[in-house]
Amino acid sequence: MIHTKRLLVAGLVALLLVGAVGPTVAHESQNVAGNEVTFGGADEPLITDERMWLEFEIVDAESGEPAENLSENLTVSVQTADHEKTALEVSEKHGEPGVYEAPVVFTEAGDYVVHLEGTIDGEAVHTHFEKTVHDRADLEYPSDGSQSNVNSGESQSDENETQAAGFVSGTTVAVAVGAVGLAAAGVTVLLRRR
Known part of the structure; x- marks a missing residue:
């Protein structure tokens, strides 16, 4: 019993x-160079005018072991359809082996492409993930009434x-x-x- x-x-x-x-x-995952790469925001949804953290968790697809100490080998950049890529600073998240983060403050809502490039275990990597950033004002409550809702129903x-x-x-x-x-x-x- x-x-x-x-x-x-x-x-x-x-x-x-x-x-x-x-x-x-x-979060979204992809198999990249024999590793499982999971991408997303540390906080979801991603919003404008706040410091957000883009996160990549990289683990060996076979062993499940975290891929550590790759900060110097990886670059993270973001771009919109009409802008060049903007590189972000990448670091391994403290206390979470295999998790890499890049801080960013989005100033405009919209669809972004986040690129991960570099090398993992000597193998070249270039992949990307698509992410939508929401206007912070759309999520604020209560609204101060000074902004009109420009979105159609x-x-x-x-x-x-x-x-x-x-x-x-x-x-x-x-x-x-x-x-x-x-x-x-x-x-x-x-x-x-x-």
């Missing part, structure tokens, strides 16, 4: 922990649907993984009773 309770508690804790992972759905609706879809997707994944964990705990309990 004690084992049953422990397994159920462990399954419940797993469900809660997986549910907390929801915000990372905004249709584009506002599209943005709301996109945000809702991301939330539902992350929540669905969290619930599904948690349910699998609880089911596994239940099967273990049933097998032990036999």
